[in-house]
Amino acid sequence: MSQTDIRVGGAQAPPTPGHTSRPWWTSRRRDQLAGYLFIAPQLLGSLLFVLLPLVLVVWYSLHEWNVLAGTFDFVGADNYTALADDPNLGPVLRATGLFSVGLVVFNLALALLLAVLLNQKLRGTTVFRTIFFSPVVVSLVAWTIVWGFLLQDNGGVNGLLDTIGVDGPNWLRGEGSAMLSVIVVQVFKNVGLNMVLFLAAMQGVPAELYEAAEVDGASRMRQFWRITVPLISPTILLTSIITVVGSLQVFAQIAVLTQGGPGTSTTVLVYYLYQQAFQFHHFGYGATLSILLFGIVLALTVLQWQMRKRWVFHES
Protein backbone atom coordinates (compact mmCIF):
# COMPACT_ATOMS: atom_id res chain seq x y z
CA MET A 1 0.00 0.00 0.00
CA SER A 2 0.99 3.62 -0.25
CA GLN A 3 1.80 3.75 3.43
CA THR A 4 5.49 4.52 2.86
CA ASP A 5 4.70 7.23 0.30
CA ILE A 6 2.63 9.00 2.90
CA ARG A 7 5.38 8.90 5.44
CA VAL A 8 7.77 10.46 2.95
CA GLY A 9 5.22 12.98 1.72
CA GLY A 10 4.28 14.13 5.16
CA ALA A 11 7.57 13.95 7.00
CA GLN A 12 9.84 15.38 4.35
CA ALA A 13 8.61 18.90 5.04
CA PRO A 14 11.85 20.64 6.02
CA PRO A 15 11.98 23.38 8.64
CA THR A 16 10.13 26.14 6.85
CA PRO A 17 12.52 28.81 5.62
CA GLY A 18 11.19 32.33 5.32
CA HIS A 19 11.38 32.30 1.53
CA THR A 20 11.76 29.43 -0.90
CA SER A 21 13.41 29.79 -4.26
CA ARG A 22 10.18 28.61 -5.92
CA PRO A 23 7.27 30.68 -4.65
CA TRP A 24 4.77 28.28 -6.31
CA TRP A 25 5.70 25.51 -3.89
CA THR A 26 4.35 27.18 -0.78
CA SER A 27 3.90 25.54 2.60
CA ARG A 28 0.17 25.77 1.99
CA ARG A 29 0.46 23.70 -1.17
CA ARG A 30 2.69 21.24 0.62
CA ASP A 31 0.05 20.92 3.31
CA GLN A 32 -2.63 20.30 0.68
CA LEU A 33 -0.51 17.53 -0.79
CA ALA A 34 -0.16 16.01 2.68
CA GLY A 35 -3.97 16.10 2.97
CA TYR A 36 -4.42 14.22 -0.30
CA LEU A 37 -1.79 11.64 0.65
CA PHE A 38 -3.36 11.12 4.09
CA ILE A 39 -6.78 10.36 2.62
CA ALA A 40 -5.46 8.44 -0.39
CA PRO A 41 -5.78 4.89 1.03
CA GLN A 42 -9.32 5.48 2.29
CA LEU A 43 -10.41 7.29 -0.86
CA LEU A 44 -8.97 4.69 -3.25
CA GLY A 45 -10.45 1.94 -1.07
CA SER A 46 -13.88 3.57 -1.19
CA LEU A 47 -13.71 3.92 -4.96
CA LEU A 48 -12.48 0.35 -5.46
CA PHE A 49 -14.44 -1.60 -2.83
CA VAL A 50 -17.59 0.50 -2.36
CA LEU A 51 -18.47 2.67 -5.35
CA LEU A 52 -17.15 0.45 -8.15
CA PRO A 53 -19.07 -2.59 -6.77
CA LEU A 54 -22.17 -0.40 -6.45
CA VAL A 55 -21.93 0.50 -10.15
CA LEU A 56 -21.25 -3.13 -11.03
CA VAL A 57 -24.24 -4.33 -9.05
CA VAL A 58 -26.51 -2.09 -11.15
CA TRP A 59 -24.85 -3.39 -14.35
CA TYR A 60 -25.18 -7.04 -13.26
CA SER A 61 -28.84 -6.56 -12.38
CA LEU A 62 -29.51 -5.81 -16.07
CA HIS A 63 -28.10 -9.18 -17.15
CA GLU A 64 -29.13 -12.79 -17.16
CA TRP A 65 -26.06 -14.43 -15.76
CA ASN A 66 -25.72 -18.17 -15.56
CA VAL A 67 -22.35 -19.02 -14.07
CA LEU A 68 -22.63 -22.75 -14.74
CA ALA A 69 -23.52 -22.27 -18.42
CA GLY A 70 -21.08 -19.37 -18.74
CA THR A 71 -23.66 -16.97 -20.21
CA PHE A 72 -23.92 -13.24 -19.51
CA ASP A 73 -26.70 -11.69 -21.62
CA PHE A 74 -28.18 -8.21 -21.44
CA VAL A 75 -31.86 -8.53 -20.57
CA GLY A 76 -32.77 -4.98 -19.62
CA ALA A 77 -35.35 -4.82 -16.86
CA ASP A 78 -36.22 -8.53 -16.95
CA ASN A 79 -34.72 -9.20 -13.53
CA TYR A 80 -36.81 -6.39 -12.09
CA THR A 81 -40.05 -7.73 -13.57
CA ALA A 82 -39.03 -11.16 -12.31
CA LEU A 83 -38.56 -9.60 -8.87
CA ALA A 84 -42.03 -8.05 -8.99
CA ASP A 85 -43.49 -11.46 -9.99
CA ASP A 86 -41.42 -13.48 -7.51
CA PRO A 87 -43.90 -15.29 -5.25
CA ASN A 88 -41.21 -15.25 -2.54
CA LEU A 89 -40.89 -11.46 -2.55
CA GLY A 90 -43.90 -10.90 -0.29
CA PRO A 91 -42.88 -13.44 2.37
CA VAL A 92 -39.24 -12.24 2.25
CA LEU A 93 -40.19 -8.59 2.74
CA ARG A 94 -42.62 -9.60 5.47
CA ALA A 95 -39.91 -11.58 7.31
CA THR A 96 -37.43 -8.71 6.87
CA GLY A 97 -39.93 -6.18 8.18
CA LEU A 98 -41.02 -8.34 11.11
CA PHE A 99 -37.43 -8.99 12.10
CA SER A 100 -36.39 -5.33 11.85
CA VAL A 101 -39.39 -3.92 13.70
CA GLY A 102 -39.24 -6.63 16.38
CA LEU A 103 -35.51 -6.18 16.85
CA VAL A 104 -35.54 -2.38 17.01
CA VAL A 105 -38.51 -2.15 19.39
CA PHE A 106 -37.33 -4.91 21.71
CA ASN A 107 -33.67 -3.85 21.60
CA LEU A 108 -34.24 -0.14 22.30
CA ALA A 109 -36.85 -0.80 25.01
CA LEU A 110 -34.63 -3.30 26.83
CA ALA A 111 -31.55 -1.10 26.42
CA LEU A 112 -33.40 1.85 27.95
CA LEU A 113 -34.71 -0.28 30.82
CA LEU A 114 -31.24 -1.68 31.59
CA ALA A 115 -29.65 1.77 31.38
CA VAL A 116 -32.23 3.21 33.79
CA LEU A 117 -31.64 0.34 36.23
CA LEU A 118 -27.86 0.76 36.06
CA ASN A 119 -28.17 4.52 36.51
CA GLN A 120 -29.55 4.09 40.05
CA LYS A 121 -27.53 4.58 43.19
CA LEU A 122 -26.85 0.90 43.75
CA ARG A 123 -23.79 -1.05 44.73
CA GLY A 124 -22.58 -3.55 42.16
CA THR A 125 -23.99 -1.91 39.04
CA THR A 126 -20.57 -2.35 37.37
CA VAL A 127 -20.91 -6.12 37.73
CA PHE A 128 -24.33 -6.04 36.07
CA ARG A 129 -23.06 -3.69 33.39
CA THR A 130 -20.30 -6.20 32.62
CA ILE A 131 -22.84 -9.04 32.50
CA PHE A 132 -25.27 -7.24 30.17
CA PHE A 133 -22.45 -6.11 27.90
CA SER A 134 -20.58 -9.43 27.78
CA PRO A 135 -22.48 -11.07 24.85
CA VAL A 136 -21.29 -8.18 22.63
CA VAL A 137 -17.77 -9.63 22.78
CA VAL A 138 -18.82 -13.27 22.38
CA SER A 139 -18.32 -14.54 18.84
CA LEU A 140 -21.63 -14.14 16.99
CA VAL A 141 -21.71 -17.68 15.59
CA ALA A 142 -20.70 -19.19 18.95
CA TRP A 143 -23.53 -17.28 20.65
CA THR A 144 -25.98 -18.39 17.96
CA ILE A 145 -24.90 -22.04 18.20
CA VAL A 146 -25.40 -22.03 21.96
CA TRP A 147 -28.88 -20.56 21.58
CA GLY A 148 -29.66 -23.08 18.84
CA PHE A 149 -28.76 -25.74 21.39
CA LEU A 150 -30.78 -24.07 24.16
CA LEU A 151 -33.85 -23.74 21.91
CA GLN A 152 -34.02 -27.43 20.90
CA ASP A 153 -37.31 -29.09 21.82
CA ASN A 154 -35.59 -30.92 24.70
CA GLY A 155 -33.03 -28.14 25.27
CA GLY A 156 -32.15 -25.84 28.14
CA VAL A 157 -34.85 -23.19 27.67
CA ASN A 158 -37.67 -25.72 27.77
CA GLY A 159 -35.87 -27.49 30.63
CA LEU A 160 -35.88 -24.25 32.63
CA LEU A 161 -39.48 -23.50 31.67
CA ASP A 162 -40.47 -27.00 32.75
CA THR A 163 -39.11 -26.43 36.26
CA ILE A 164 -41.62 -23.58 36.64
CA GLY A 165 -44.37 -25.69 35.11
CA VAL A 166 -44.47 -24.16 31.61
CA ASP A 167 -44.56 -26.45 28.58
CA GLY A 168 -42.45 -24.62 25.97
CA PRO A 169 -42.91 -25.06 22.19
CA ASN A 170 -40.36 -26.46 19.73
CA TRP A 171 -39.02 -22.95 19.27
CA LEU A 172 -37.19 -23.22 15.95
CA ARG A 173 -39.84 -25.37 14.24
CA GLY A 174 -42.90 -23.13 14.55
CA GLU A 175 -43.28 -20.16 12.17
CA GLY A 176 -44.03 -17.55 14.80
CA SER A 177 -41.75 -18.91 17.48
CA ALA A 178 -38.83 -19.25 15.02
CA MET A 179 -39.01 -15.55 14.15
CA LEU A 180 -39.39 -14.64 17.81
CA SER A 181 -36.36 -16.82 18.66
CA VAL A 182 -34.15 -15.21 16.02
CA ILE A 183 -35.11 -11.74 17.23
CA VAL A 184 -34.58 -12.52 20.91
CA VAL A 185 -31.20 -14.18 20.32
CA GLN A 186 -30.02 -11.11 18.43
CA VAL A 187 -31.37 -8.68 21.04
CA PHE A 188 -29.52 -10.37 23.91
CA LYS A 189 -26.37 -10.46 21.79
CA ASN A 190 -26.16 -6.72 21.14
CA VAL A 191 -28.45 -4.87 23.54
CA GLY A 192 -25.44 -4.14 25.79
CA LEU A 193 -24.00 -1.78 23.21
CA ASN A 194 -27.08 0.44 23.11
CA MET A 195 -27.39 0.17 26.89
CA VAL A 196 -23.89 1.57 27.38
CA LEU A 197 -24.55 4.43 24.97
CA PHE A 198 -27.82 5.28 26.75
CA LEU A 199 -26.12 5.07 30.13
CA ALA A 200 -23.37 7.48 29.04
CA ALA A 201 -26.02 9.88 27.71
CA MET A 202 -28.08 9.64 30.93
CA GLN A 203 -25.05 10.42 33.03
CA GLY A 204 -24.65 13.60 31.02
CA VAL A 205 -28.07 14.90 32.08
CA PRO A 206 -27.54 17.65 34.70
CA ALA A 207 -28.64 16.54 38.16
CA GLU A 208 -30.18 19.98 38.87
CA LEU A 209 -32.98 19.23 36.41
CA TYR A 210 -34.07 16.23 38.48
CA GLU A 211 -33.70 18.17 41.70
CA ALA A 212 -35.91 20.95 40.34
CA ALA A 213 -38.50 18.42 39.15
CA GLU A 214 -38.37 16.78 42.57
CA VAL A 215 -39.14 20.10 44.22
CA ASP A 216 -42.08 20.52 41.84
CA GLY A 217 -43.31 17.10 42.94
CA ALA A 218 -42.92 15.33 39.57
CA SER A 219 -43.07 11.53 39.79
CA ARG A 220 -40.15 9.38 38.68
CA MET A 221 -42.09 8.21 35.64
CA ARG A 222 -42.83 11.79 34.68
CA GLN A 223 -39.18 12.77 35.19
CA PHE A 224 -38.12 9.92 32.90
CA TRP A 225 -40.47 10.93 30.09
CA ARG A 226 -40.11 14.71 30.43
CA ILE A 227 -36.41 15.05 31.29
CA THR A 228 -34.41 11.91 30.54
CA VAL A 229 -35.95 10.92 27.20
CA PRO A 230 -35.89 14.39 25.59
CA LEU A 231 -32.33 15.05 26.74
CA ILE A 232 -30.95 11.75 25.47
CA SER A 233 -33.00 11.84 22.25
CA PRO A 234 -29.93 12.50 20.04
CA THR A 235 -28.48 9.23 21.33
CA ILE A 236 -31.80 7.44 20.84
CA LEU A 237 -31.86 8.62 17.22
CA LEU A 238 -28.27 7.54 16.59
CA THR A 239 -28.75 4.10 18.14
CA SER A 240 -32.03 3.56 16.31
CA ILE A 241 -30.38 4.32 12.95
CA ILE A 242 -27.52 1.95 13.73
CA THR A 243 -29.92 -0.74 14.97
CA VAL A 244 -32.26 -0.46 11.98
CA VAL A 245 -29.42 -0.67 9.45
CA GLY A 246 -27.85 -3.51 11.46
CA SER A 247 -31.16 -5.40 11.54
CA LEU A 248 -31.26 -5.40 7.74
CA GLN A 249 -27.83 -7.06 7.64
CA VAL A 250 -28.73 -10.09 9.79
CA PHE A 251 -27.39 -13.24 8.21
CA ALA A 252 -25.35 -15.57 10.45
CA GLN A 253 -28.17 -16.01 12.99
CA ILE A 254 -30.61 -17.04 10.26
CA ALA A 255 -28.09 -19.32 8.53
CA VAL A 256 -27.22 -21.12 11.77
CA LEU A 257 -30.59 -21.21 13.57
CA THR A 258 -33.29 -21.67 10.95
CA GLN A 259 -31.82 -21.63 7.39
CA GLY A 260 -34.70 -19.28 6.59
CA GLY A 261 -37.34 -21.76 7.73
CA PRO A 262 -39.71 -23.20 8.65
CA GLY A 263 -40.99 -22.56 5.12
CA THR A 264 -39.87 -19.03 4.30
CA SER A 265 -40.92 -17.60 7.67
CA THR A 266 -37.42 -16.36 8.60
CA THR A 267 -35.99 -15.83 5.09
CA VAL A 268 -34.91 -12.21 5.42
CA LEU A 269 -33.66 -10.28 2.40
CA VAL A 270 -29.91 -10.84 2.92
CA TYR A 271 -30.43 -14.56 3.41
CA TYR A 272 -32.57 -14.73 0.25
CA LEU A 273 -29.89 -12.78 -1.63
CA TYR A 274 -27.25 -15.26 -0.45
CA GLN A 275 -29.39 -18.23 -1.50
CA GLN A 276 -30.09 -16.82 -4.96
CA ALA A 277 -26.54 -15.67 -5.72
CA PHE A 278 -24.34 -18.24 -4.00
CA GLN A 279 -26.48 -21.37 -3.67
CA PHE A 280 -28.48 -21.19 -6.93
CA HIS A 281 -25.82 -19.13 -8.81
CA HIS A 282 -28.35 -16.57 -10.09
CA PHE A 283 -25.89 -13.68 -9.94
CA GLY A 284 -28.01 -11.31 -12.02
CA TYR A 285 -31.04 -11.85 -9.80
CA GLY A 286 -28.83 -11.66 -6.69
CA ALA A 287 -27.61 -8.26 -7.91
CA THR A 288 -31.24 -7.14 -8.34
CA LEU A 289 -31.96 -8.16 -4.75
CA SER A 290 -28.86 -6.21 -3.68
CA ILE A 291 -30.33 -3.09 -5.30
CA LEU A 292 -33.57 -3.68 -3.39
CA LEU A 293 -31.61 -3.98 -0.13
CA PHE A 294 -29.67 -0.80 -0.93
CA GLY A 295 -32.91 1.04 -1.69
CA ILE A 296 -34.43 0.00 1.64
CA VAL A 297 -31.34 1.01 3.64
CA LEU A 298 -31.18 4.36 1.85
CA ALA A 299 -34.89 5.09 2.30
CA LEU A 300 -34.91 4.21 6.00
CA THR A 301 -31.79 6.26 6.74
CA VAL A 302 -33.16 9.33 4.92
CA LEU A 303 -36.50 8.91 6.71
CA GLN A 304 -34.91 8.75 10.14
CA TRP A 305 -32.66 11.67 9.36
CA GLN A 306 -35.75 13.69 8.41
CA MET A 307 -37.49 12.64 11.62
CA ARG A 308 -34.60 14.11 13.56
CA LYS A 309 -36.00 17.62 13.09
CA ARG A 310 -39.35 16.81 14.59
CA TRP A 311 -38.27 14.23 17.08
CA VAL A 312 -35.00 15.25 18.61
CA PHE A 313 -35.46 17.88 21.23
CA HIS A 314 -31.87 18.80 21.85
CA GLU A 315 -28.97 18.69 19.42
CA SER A 316 -25.66 18.14 21.12
Add this chain to the structure above:
Amino acid sequence: MSRDLSPRTKLVLYGVLLVLAIPFVFPTWWMVTSSLKPVADIFAFPPQLLPVHPQLDAYQRVFELQPFGRQYLNSLYIALVVTVGTLAVSALSGYAFARIRFRGQNVLFLVVLAGLLIPSEVTIVPLFQMFFKLGLIDTHWPLILVPILGAPSVLATFIMRQFFISLPGELEEAARVDGLGRFATFWKVALPLSRPALGAVGIFTFLHSWNLYLEPIVFLSTPEKFTLPQALTQFVDAYGGPMWNVQLAAASLTALPVLVVFVIAQKQFVEGLAHTGLKG
Protein backbone atom coordinates in the same frame (compact mmCIF):
# COMPACT_ATOMS: atom_id res chain seq x y z
CA MET B 1 -31.64 10.05 38.64
CA SER B 2 -29.06 9.45 41.28
CA ARG B 3 -31.04 9.78 44.45
CA ASP B 4 -30.81 7.60 47.52
CA LEU B 5 -33.15 4.65 47.47
CA SER B 6 -35.01 2.99 50.29
CA PRO B 7 -33.78 -0.51 51.25
CA ARG B 8 -37.03 -1.97 49.94
CA THR B 9 -36.61 -0.37 46.53
CA LYS B 10 -33.03 -1.58 46.44
CA LEU B 11 -34.12 -5.15 47.10
CA VAL B 12 -36.68 -5.00 44.30
CA LEU B 13 -34.09 -3.54 41.90
CA TYR B 14 -31.58 -6.26 42.71
CA GLY B 15 -34.27 -8.87 42.11
CA VAL B 16 -35.13 -7.38 38.71
CA LEU B 17 -31.44 -7.16 37.75
CA LEU B 18 -30.81 -10.77 38.73
CA VAL B 19 -33.74 -12.08 36.68
CA LEU B 20 -32.70 -9.94 33.71
CA ALA B 21 -29.14 -11.29 33.98
CA ILE B 22 -30.25 -14.90 33.35
CA PRO B 23 -30.46 -14.77 29.51
CA PHE B 24 -27.06 -13.04 29.42
CA VAL B 25 -25.20 -15.43 31.71
CA PHE B 26 -26.98 -18.76 31.33
CA PRO B 27 -26.03 -19.36 27.63
CA THR B 28 -22.32 -19.06 28.36
CA TRP B 29 -22.64 -21.23 31.46
CA TRP B 30 -24.65 -23.83 29.53
CA MET B 31 -22.17 -23.77 26.63
CA VAL B 32 -19.15 -24.48 28.82
CA THR B 33 -20.79 -27.06 31.11
CA SER B 34 -22.46 -28.93 28.22
CA SER B 35 -19.15 -29.13 26.35
CA LEU B 36 -17.82 -31.09 29.33
CA LYS B 37 -20.67 -33.63 29.27
CA PRO B 38 -20.79 -36.97 27.44
CA VAL B 39 -23.31 -36.96 24.55
CA ALA B 40 -25.76 -39.06 26.56
CA ASP B 41 -26.04 -36.38 29.26
CA ILE B 42 -26.43 -33.41 26.90
CA PHE B 43 -30.23 -33.50 26.84
CA ALA B 44 -30.60 -35.23 30.23
CA PHE B 45 -33.72 -34.37 32.14
CA PRO B 46 -33.84 -32.71 34.59
CA PRO B 47 -31.05 -30.50 33.11
CA GLN B 48 -27.65 -30.91 34.79
CA LEU B 49 -26.49 -27.44 35.80
CA LEU B 50 -23.09 -28.99 36.55
CA PRO B 51 -21.79 -31.94 34.49
CA VAL B 52 -22.34 -35.20 36.41
CA HIS B 53 -19.74 -37.07 34.33
CA PRO B 54 -17.26 -34.31 33.36
CA GLN B 55 -14.88 -35.23 30.53
CA LEU B 56 -12.72 -33.54 27.88
CA ASP B 57 -13.46 -35.90 24.96
CA ALA B 58 -15.33 -33.23 23.00
CA TYR B 59 -12.29 -30.93 23.11
CA GLN B 60 -10.11 -33.68 21.66
CA ARG B 61 -12.65 -34.29 18.89
CA VAL B 62 -12.62 -30.58 17.96
CA PHE B 63 -9.00 -30.88 16.85
CA GLU B 64 -9.45 -34.29 15.22
CA LEU B 65 -12.41 -33.33 13.04
CA GLN B 66 -11.17 -29.94 11.79
CA PRO B 67 -7.76 -28.26 11.47
CA PHE B 68 -9.03 -26.18 14.37
CA GLY B 69 -5.68 -24.81 15.56
CA ARG B 70 -4.97 -23.56 12.05
CA GLN B 71 -8.47 -22.04 11.80
CA TYR B 72 -7.95 -20.32 15.13
CA LEU B 73 -4.71 -18.76 13.88
CA ASN B 74 -6.46 -17.70 10.64
CA SER B 75 -9.14 -15.80 12.53
CA LEU B 76 -6.65 -14.28 14.93
CA TYR B 77 -4.14 -13.06 12.37
CA ILE B 78 -6.83 -11.74 10.01
CA ALA B 79 -8.50 -9.81 12.84
CA LEU B 80 -5.17 -8.35 14.01
CA VAL B 81 -4.07 -7.31 10.52
CA VAL B 82 -7.48 -5.78 9.83
CA THR B 83 -7.39 -3.90 13.14
CA VAL B 84 -3.91 -2.43 12.62
CA GLY B 85 -4.65 -1.62 8.98
CA THR B 86 -7.97 0.03 9.80
CA LEU B 87 -6.40 2.11 12.57
CA ALA B 88 -3.70 3.36 10.18
CA VAL B 89 -6.10 4.15 7.34
CA SER B 90 -8.81 5.72 9.49
CA ALA B 91 -6.47 7.77 11.71
CA LEU B 92 -4.72 9.25 8.67
CA SER B 93 -7.87 10.10 6.76
CA GLY B 94 -9.82 11.12 9.87
CA TYR B 95 -6.99 13.50 10.79
CA ALA B 96 -6.79 14.95 7.28
CA PHE B 97 -10.55 15.54 7.05
CA ALA B 98 -10.56 17.18 10.49
CA ARG B 99 -7.38 19.27 10.39
CA ILE B 100 -5.97 19.86 6.93
CA ARG B 101 -7.59 22.23 4.42
CA PHE B 102 -7.40 21.00 0.84
CA ARG B 103 -9.39 21.61 -2.31
CA GLY B 104 -12.40 19.33 -2.80
CA GLN B 105 -12.31 18.26 0.83
CA ASN B 106 -16.06 18.27 1.38
CA VAL B 107 -16.85 16.41 -1.81
CA LEU B 108 -14.20 13.79 -1.08
CA PHE B 109 -15.54 13.38 2.46
CA LEU B 110 -19.02 12.73 1.08
CA VAL B 111 -17.60 10.19 -1.39
CA VAL B 112 -16.01 8.32 1.52
CA LEU B 113 -19.11 8.67 3.74
CA ALA B 114 -21.23 6.96 1.07
CA GLY B 115 -19.76 3.74 2.46
CA LEU B 116 -21.90 4.19 5.57
CA LEU B 117 -25.03 3.78 3.46
CA ILE B 118 -23.79 0.80 1.49
CA PRO B 119 -23.63 -2.29 3.70
CA SER B 120 -21.16 -4.90 2.46
CA GLU B 121 -24.09 -7.29 1.84
CA VAL B 122 -25.17 -5.01 -1.02
CA THR B 123 -21.81 -5.33 -2.78
CA ILE B 124 -20.99 -8.97 -2.00
CA VAL B 125 -21.95 -10.21 -5.50
CA PRO B 126 -19.66 -7.82 -7.46
CA LEU B 127 -16.91 -8.16 -4.84
CA PHE B 128 -17.00 -11.91 -5.35
CA GLN B 129 -16.66 -11.37 -9.13
CA MET B 130 -13.82 -8.85 -8.70
CA PHE B 131 -11.79 -11.16 -6.48
CA PHE B 132 -12.65 -14.07 -8.78
CA LYS B 133 -11.15 -12.18 -11.74
CA LEU B 134 -8.05 -11.42 -9.65
CA GLY B 135 -7.68 -15.10 -8.77
CA LEU B 136 -8.07 -14.33 -5.06
CA ILE B 137 -11.03 -16.59 -4.29
CA ASP B 138 -10.21 -19.06 -1.50
CA THR B 139 -7.52 -16.73 -0.14
CA HIS B 140 -7.67 -14.44 2.88
CA TRP B 141 -7.15 -11.28 0.78
CA PRO B 142 -10.87 -10.36 0.46
CA LEU B 143 -11.31 -10.71 4.23
CA ILE B 144 -8.34 -8.37 4.80
CA LEU B 145 -8.55 -5.78 2.02
CA VAL B 146 -12.28 -5.06 2.01
CA PRO B 147 -12.61 -4.28 5.75
CA ILE B 148 -9.43 -2.15 5.83
CA LEU B 149 -10.18 -0.09 2.73
CA GLY B 150 -13.89 -0.57 2.06
CA ALA B 151 -17.17 0.17 3.79
CA PRO B 152 -16.31 -1.18 7.29
CA SER B 153 -13.43 1.31 7.74
CA VAL B 154 -15.60 4.29 6.84
CA LEU B 155 -17.27 4.29 10.25
CA ALA B 156 -13.77 4.20 11.79
CA THR B 157 -12.71 7.21 9.70
CA PHE B 158 -15.84 9.07 10.74
CA ILE B 159 -15.22 8.38 14.44
CA MET B 160 -11.56 9.44 14.16
CA ARG B 161 -12.53 12.64 12.35
CA GLN B 162 -15.08 13.51 15.05
CA PHE B 163 -12.45 12.85 17.69
CA PHE B 164 -9.79 15.04 16.06
CA ILE B 165 -12.33 17.86 15.63
CA SER B 166 -13.04 17.74 19.37
CA LEU B 167 -9.31 17.78 20.19
CA PRO B 168 -7.86 21.24 20.99
CA GLY B 169 -5.45 22.19 18.21
CA GLU B 170 -2.96 24.38 20.13
CA LEU B 171 -0.38 21.65 20.72
CA GLU B 172 -0.30 20.79 17.05
CA GLU B 173 -0.03 24.45 16.07
CA ALA B 174 2.91 24.85 18.43
CA ALA B 175 4.56 21.83 16.87
CA ARG B 176 3.98 23.25 13.39
CA VAL B 177 5.51 26.58 14.41
CA ASP B 178 8.51 24.60 15.70
CA GLY B 179 8.91 23.34 12.15
CA LEU B 180 7.39 19.89 12.33
CA GLY B 181 5.91 18.65 9.04
CA ARG B 182 2.35 17.41 8.73
CA PHE B 183 3.17 13.76 9.18
CA ALA B 184 5.48 14.38 12.14
CA THR B 185 2.80 16.54 13.78
CA PHE B 186 0.25 13.81 13.23
CA TRP B 187 2.54 11.01 14.38
CA LYS B 188 4.21 12.67 17.37
CA VAL B 189 1.51 15.02 18.66
CA ALA B 190 -2.01 14.15 17.51
CA LEU B 191 -1.81 10.36 17.50
CA PRO B 192 -0.58 9.94 21.10
CA LEU B 193 -3.51 12.15 22.22
CA SER B 194 -6.04 10.04 20.36
CA ARG B 195 -5.43 6.82 22.27
CA PRO B 196 -9.01 6.58 23.65
CA ALA B 197 -10.52 6.87 20.17
CA LEU B 198 -7.98 4.45 18.72
CA GLY B 199 -8.84 1.99 21.49
CA ALA B 200 -12.56 2.16 20.78
CA VAL B 201 -12.07 1.86 17.02
CA GLY B 202 -9.61 -0.99 17.52
CA ILE B 203 -12.02 -2.98 19.68
CA PHE B 204 -14.89 -2.46 17.23
CA THR B 205 -12.76 -3.44 14.29
CA PHE B 206 -11.36 -6.56 15.94
CA LEU B 207 -14.81 -7.80 16.94
CA HIS B 208 -16.22 -7.03 13.49
CA SER B 209 -13.53 -9.10 11.78
CA TRP B 210 -13.72 -11.85 14.41
CA ASN B 211 -17.50 -12.15 13.81
CA LEU B 212 -17.56 -12.07 9.99
CA TYR B 213 -19.59 -14.96 8.65
CA LEU B 214 -21.14 -14.16 5.26
CA GLU B 215 -17.81 -13.11 3.70
CA PRO B 216 -15.82 -16.22 4.76
CA ILE B 217 -18.49 -18.65 3.56
CA VAL B 218 -18.69 -16.80 0.25
CA PHE B 219 -14.93 -16.46 -0.33
CA LEU B 220 -13.37 -19.56 1.29
CA SER B 221 -13.79 -23.22 0.44
CA THR B 222 -10.75 -25.07 1.88
CA PRO B 223 -11.07 -26.11 5.56
CA GLU B 224 -7.42 -25.13 6.22
CA LYS B 225 -8.31 -21.55 5.26
CA PHE B 226 -11.57 -21.29 7.20
CA THR B 227 -12.07 -18.76 9.96
CA LEU B 228 -13.56 -19.69 13.34
CA PRO B 229 -17.23 -18.73 12.78
CA GLN B 230 -17.21 -20.81 9.61
CA ALA B 231 -15.41 -23.71 11.30
CA LEU B 232 -17.90 -23.80 14.17
CA THR B 233 -20.73 -24.83 11.87
CA GLN B 234 -18.73 -27.73 10.37
CA PHE B 235 -19.01 -30.09 13.34
CA VAL B 236 -21.88 -32.18 12.02
CA ASP B 237 -22.42 -35.94 11.86
CA ALA B 238 -22.89 -38.00 8.69
CA TYR B 239 -26.57 -36.98 8.53
CA GLY B 240 -25.87 -33.25 8.82
CA GLY B 241 -27.08 -33.08 12.42
CA PRO B 242 -24.94 -31.03 14.80
CA MET B 243 -22.53 -32.90 17.11
CA TRP B 244 -23.63 -30.79 20.05
CA ASN B 245 -20.91 -31.34 22.60
CA VAL B 246 -18.13 -30.97 20.01
CA GLN B 247 -19.73 -27.83 18.58
CA LEU B 248 -20.10 -26.39 22.07
CA ALA B 249 -16.48 -27.22 22.91
CA ALA B 250 -15.35 -25.37 19.77
CA ALA B 251 -17.69 -22.49 20.61
CA SER B 252 -16.25 -22.33 24.14
CA LEU B 253 -12.70 -22.23 22.78
CA THR B 254 -13.77 -19.38 20.47
CA ALA B 255 -15.71 -17.32 22.98
CA LEU B 256 -13.91 -17.72 26.30
CA PRO B 257 -10.53 -16.04 25.58
CA VAL B 258 -12.20 -12.85 24.31
CA LEU B 259 -14.61 -12.94 27.23
CA VAL B 260 -11.74 -13.23 29.74
CA VAL B 261 -9.89 -10.30 28.15
CA PHE B 262 -13.12 -8.31 28.27
CA VAL B 263 -13.83 -9.01 31.94
CA ILE B 264 -10.26 -7.99 32.88
CA ALA B 265 -10.32 -4.81 30.83
CA GLN B 266 -14.07 -4.11 30.98
CA LYS B 267 -13.73 -0.58 32.34
CA GLN B 268 -11.60 0.70 29.46
CA PHE B 269 -13.69 -1.37 27.08
CA VAL B 270 -17.13 -0.11 28.00
CA GLU B 271 -16.19 3.46 28.82
CA GLY B 272 -13.99 3.76 25.75
CA LEU B 273 -16.88 2.73 23.54
CA ALA B 274 -19.37 4.93 25.34
CA HIS B 275 -17.34 8.11 25.48
CA THR B 276 -15.41 8.17 22.25
CA GLY B 277 -17.01 5.42 20.25
CA LEU B 278 -20.18 6.86 18.89
CA LYS B 279 -20.54 10.39 20.05
CA GLY B 280 -20.85 12.97 17.45
